[in-house]
Amino acid sequence: MVDPTSTATAIEFRGLSRHFGATRAVDNVSLAIEAGSVCGFVGPNGAGKTTAMRILSTLDLPTHGDALIDGMSVVLDADRVRPLVGFMPDSYGVYKNVRCHEYLDFFARAYGLVGRERERRVRQIMEFTGVAQIREKQMTALSKGMRQRLCLGRALIHDPKVLILDEPAAGLDPRARRELKDMVGELASQGKTLLISSHILAELAEMVTEICIIEQGRLRAHGRVDEIQRHVAPDQTIRVRLLDDPARLVTWLENRPAILEAQQESDHVRLRVPQGDDAENASLLREMIEQGFQVVEFTVQQKSLEDVFMHVTDGVVQ
Amino acid sequence: MTKAEAMAPQVGDEAREPRQSTLSHWFNPILVKEARQAASSPAFAGVLLTLIAALAGWTIFTVAMASPTGGWGRSLLLGYACILSFVMLVIVPWMAHQSMASELQGNTLELLMMSSISPGQVIRGKLHSVMAIAGTFFSAMAPCFAFGYLAGNVSLLQVLSFLATVLLASWFLSSGAIFLAALRRVSPLVVFFGLGLVQIAGGIAFGLPVWFLAQLESSTATWRWLHVEHPGVAISVVAMALAAISLFNAAGAASLTFPAANRSSPLRWRLLVLATTAMVFLVAMFEAFVFDDEPVVVLSVLFFIVWLGIGSLLVAERSQMSSRARRAFPASRLARIPIAWLIPGNATGYLFAISVVWAYSLVVAYLFRRPVLSQIYVIPLILFVSASYYTLFLGLTRFILVLLRRRTPRAGFGTSFCILAVLLVGGHFVGWACDFYSLYPFTQASFTMGGFLSWPRALEILLTTQTASLPMGGVPGSGPAFVPVLVGSLAALVVLLTLPAAAAQIFAPTTPVPHAVEVATLSRQPAKPTTDPFAD
Numbered sequence: 001m002v003d004p005t006s007t008a009t010a011i012e013f014r015g016l017s018r019h020f021g022a023t024r025a026v027d028n029v030s031l032a033i034e035a036g037s038v039c040g041f042v043g044p045n046g047a048g049k050t051t052a053m054r055i056l057s058t059l060d061l062p063t064h065g066d067a068l069i070d071g072m073s074v075v076l077d078a079d080r081v082r083p084l085v086g087f088m089p090d091s092y093g094v095y096k097n098v099r100c101h102e103y104l105d106f107f108a109r110a111y112g113l114v115g116r117e118r119e120r121r122v123r124q125i126m127e128f129t130g131v132a133q134i135r136e137k138q139m140t141a142l143s144k145g146m147r148q149r150l151c152l153g154r155a156l157i158h159d160p161k162v163l164i165l166d167e168p169a170a171g172l173d174p175r176a177r178r179e180l181k182d183m184v185g186e187l188a189s190q191g192k193t194l195l196i197s198s199h200i201l202a203e204l205a206e207m208v209t210e211i212c213i214i215e216q217g218r219l220r221a222h223g224r225v226d227e228i229q230r231h232v233a234p235d236q237t238i239r240v241r242l243l244d245d246p247a248r249l250v251t252w253l254e255n256r257p258a259i260l261e262a263q264q265e266s267d268h269v270r271l272r273v274p275q276g277d278d279a280e281n282a283s284l285l286r287e288m289i290e291q292g293f294q295v296v297e298f299t300v301q302q303k304s305l306e307d308v309f310m311h312v313t314d315g316v317v318q
Numbered sequence: 319m320t321k322a323e324a325m326a327p328q329v330g331d332e333a334r335e336p337r338q339s340t341l342s343h344w345f346n347p348i349l350v351k352e353a354r355q356a357a358s359s360p361a362f363a364g365v366l367l368t369l370i371a372a373l374a375g376w377t378i379f380t381v382a383m384a385s386p387t388g389g390w391g392r393s394l395l396l397g398y399a400c401i402l403s404f405v406m407l408v409i410v411p412w413m414a415h416q417s418m419a420s421e422l423q424g425n426t427l428e429l430l431m432m433s434s435i436s437p438g439q440v441i442r443g444k445l446h447s448v449m450a451i452a453g454t455f456f457s458a459m460a461p462c463f464a465f466g467y468l469a470g471n472v473s474l475l476q477v478l479s480f481l482a483t484v485l486l487a488s489w490f491l492s493s494g495a496i497f498l499a500a501l502r503r504v505s506p507l508v509v510f511f512g513l514g515l516v517q518i519a520g521g522i523a524f525g526l527p528v529w530f531l532a533q534l535e536s537s538t539a540t541w542r543w544l545h546v547e548h549p550g551v552a553i554s555v556v557a558m559a560l561a562a563i564s565l566f567n568a569a570g571a572a573s574l575t576f577p578a579a580n581r582s583s584p585l586r587w588r589l590l591v592l593a594t595t596a597m598v599f600l601v602a603m604f605e606a607f608v609f610d611d612e613p614v615v616v617l618s619v620l621f622f623i624v625w626l627g628i629g630s631l632l633v634a635e636r637s638q639m640s641s642r643a644r645r646a647f648p649a650s651r652l653a654r655i656p657i658a659w660l661i662p663g664n665a666t667g668y669l670f671a672i673s674v675v676w677a678y679s680l681v682v683a684y685l686f687r688r689p690v691l692s693q694i695y696v697i698p699l700i701l702f703v704s705a706s707y708y709t710l711f712l713g714l715t716r717f718i719l720v721l722l723r724r725r726t727p728r729a730g731f732g733t734s735f736c737i738l739a740v741l742l743v744g745g746h747f748v749g750w751a752c753d754f755y756s757l758y759p760f761t762q763a764s765f766t767m768g769g770f771l772s773w774p775r776a777l778e779i780l781l782t783t784q785t786a787s788l789p790m791g792g793v794p795g796s797g798p799a800f801v802p803v804l805v806g807s808l809a810a811l812v813v814l815l816t817l818p819a820a821a822a823q824i825f826a827p828t829t830p831v832p833h834a835v836e837v838a839t840l841s842r843q844p845a846k847p848t849t850d851p852f853a854d
């Protein structure tokens with residue numbers, strides 16, 4: 001478990017840039033991700049997510065700037081960074097004539113694990129990722145979901161502090177996605193720092209503690225999801241359903257200065273209030289009840305991550 | 319068991335664990351993986367079965383056709399030699415190439431490079447696993463060779479030396495094949511090494527059985543490479559092969575590493591060892607046999623051509639060391655002086671290349687110091703002029719490349735090789751046009767325009783020694799002393815001009831090792847996009 005008060009930085013970009021000819025795949029990005037957090041990394045196609053993740057995994061070098069893992073530079077200290085990072089790329093190759101447990105065993109050896117420790121680690125990983133049931137299967141014969149599990153297992157084999165997952169949920173069925181989510185939660189609870197890129201925003205939002213939006217190589221937003229939501233949308237919508245006639249509530253609400261708009265929609269009322277904290281919403285609800293309204297439902301509707309994404313990005317594809 | 323429990327270390331696991339060979343823990347992981355893959359690969363089983371079938375077929379055929387007067391033992395052995403040569407010199411290197419190429423094409427190498435395995439380990443793992451497979455083939459053939467030895471009237475030394483040579487050649491070719499497969503893109507370097515490799519491969523693949531045939535045919539072996547009387551020659555040949563294997567491995571590992579890493583120093587080390595073994599070979603040959611001048615001239619020309627290629631590679635290096643490379647070198651300037659020639663950079667590379675050439679020239683000149691007339695040492699003079707030309711032209715190539723890079727920073731090895739070629743050919747034409755023969759590098763006085771354009775003549779451009787022999791031929795306008803003095807002093811001038819750049823590379827500042835990140839200075843807010851200080 002990670003000490004919640006600790007502010008150690010696990011991942012840091014310092015003016016990170018990676019240019020491919022005229023394309024600025026990553027363009028002067030600076031950000032820091034604290035140890036123990038789960039950060040969603042989103043952006044349109046070609047935004048530079050994969051490029052940035054590859055640099056973090058020491059598979060590519062920045063054109064300018066640097067990236068640090070646990071305070072060590074991926075440029076200068078690649079050898080010390082590698083044991084700290086587990087990377088699951090969006091596409092990767094498989095070996096012919098290699099069984100699942102042999103694959104994990106191979107990478108355990110590659111990471112320098114020896115003897116009983118290696119065997120134990122391989123078995124733990126197989127149990128954690130659910131590969132144990134298919135341990136004798138050939139790698140080439142695996143389904144997409146199983147292959148993803150195996151690859152996650154490979155990324156975990158050396159017990160890295162930082163996990164970088166590039167579109168881990170792509171191509172998975174709903175059950176597999178849920179299981180992936182559970183695994184991510186489990187890993188986060190062990191204190192690992194995760195950076196996850198995904199286009200499936202609804203599910204990503206359930207996994208992450210913070211989010212980082214990048215477009216055309218530039219950082220558009222970074223912070224806790226609700227902070228960004230608040231920042232992006234100046235107001236919020238509350239849906240209220242009463243047992244009695246909603247029209248009376250609309251009239252009552254219209255006289256209140258804090259309410260921007262109140263509207264009756266069939267059996268409920270939708271009101272727009274300025275983006276505030278939850279205390280104000282609570283006092284509004286208390287006042288309604290004191291006024292004798294029989295409130296059945298009172299829902300603050302946050303902007304979804306998808307709305308935030310659409311708002312922050314311009315939709316320019318590189 | 320929940321997942322969290324599964325991840326936590328467990329006690330009592332040991333009891334349930336299957337017993338495994340503890341030896342395998344210490345092997346190169348790649349070797350273990352490849353061996354497992356081969357064990358379950360149909361291709362490997364197929365080759366092994368075909369090999370056994372071929373051996374059995376040949377044995378039955380030869381024994382059945384044997385004449386009662388005997389002598390079939392030799393042809394039996396000869397057939398075995400051909401089969402073994404084919405397997406070891408064609409199939410095994412091809413397997414080596416495939417195992418590396420599939421790693422690159424199958425997109426699996428990156429995952430491997432992220433682990434604690436070094437590129438060198440990857441290359442060596444591939445090579446050793448393929449040699450382990452070769453060992454399987456070898457042991458399948460061992461009983462056959464024992465049978466052939468008993469049946470045929472050959473000496474044990476002949477059989478053993480044949481086997482050793484095939485093994486060494488197979489090892490060499492496999493390392494070359496892995497190197498070629500590891501090159502990520504086709505560059506002039508690929509063409510350069512590829513052509514050379516094909517030549518060597520072809521030579522060895524055909525030469526060995528032919529040689530073995532010659533050994534079997536004549537009861538007194540005329541071919542004395544591995545003769546016991548001259549162990550120095552054999553030892554230096556083996557040393558050269560090992561140095562070349564090591565160079566291939568380092569070059570393969572270098573092509574798997576980022577350009578920002580220091581790829582030059584490991585290569586230079588091995589080049590140095592290879593050049594030294596080549597010189598030792600020459601000395602050993604000189605000690606063992608009486609030589610005419612002609613083989614010496616051919617060997618020198620070969621050496622110079624190879625080093626022209628390596629020289630253009632070295633002067634194509636960047637003049638600035640990357641921060642990664644600088645980190646790897648001692649911070650102390652004093653400590654850098656002893657390793658000055660290994661420090662990456664085009665100027666140190668130039669000095670490195672010409673030093674090797676001059677050392678070689680001195681060794682050869684000393685061995686063949688024979689005056690033609692009472693006062694002229696022909697071979698030393700030829701070597702002096704050749705080495706001076708080499709120094710001059712490679713130095714000019716470096717200067718032109720440095721100037722060119724101000725406009726096109728991407729210019730690399732291919733460009734430097736082209737500049738060198740243009741200089742050589744251009745020098746020839748200018749000399750020819752001005753009727754000034756000292757500018758005729760690498761050519762001969764009897765050239766005519768038509769003759770130059772014909773293909774065999776064009777090849778002779780590279781014959782350094784013929785140029786150098788010009789002054790001795792009494793060419794109008796140049797005396798025997800004039801050309802060496804002119805070319806030698808120009809070469810010395812170019813070397814002098816390079817020295818400041820070399821010093822700058824040797825004493826380049828080191829990259830400081832950063833301490834832990836200063837957390838206080840970090841902001842969780844996105845930084846405002848500032849103007850890029852590095853923008854071109």
Ligand SMILES: Nc1ncnc2c1ncn2[C@@H]1O[C@H](COP(=O)(O)OP(=O)(O)OP(=O)(O)O)[C@@H](O)[C@H]1O
Pocket residue numbers: 020023024025043044045046047048049050051052318
């Ligand atoms: N090796 C390369 N050579 C040239 N351009 C590249 C290379 N790799 C990436 N790019 C370019 O860099 C930009 C960013 O690509 P990247 O793969 O990082 O995007 P991404 O955010 O991962 O996109 P997606 O969501 O589609 O996976 C794209 O414009 C891409 O064309």
Ligand SMILES: [Mg+2]
Pocket residue numbers: 049050051090166
């Ligand atoms: Mg991507």
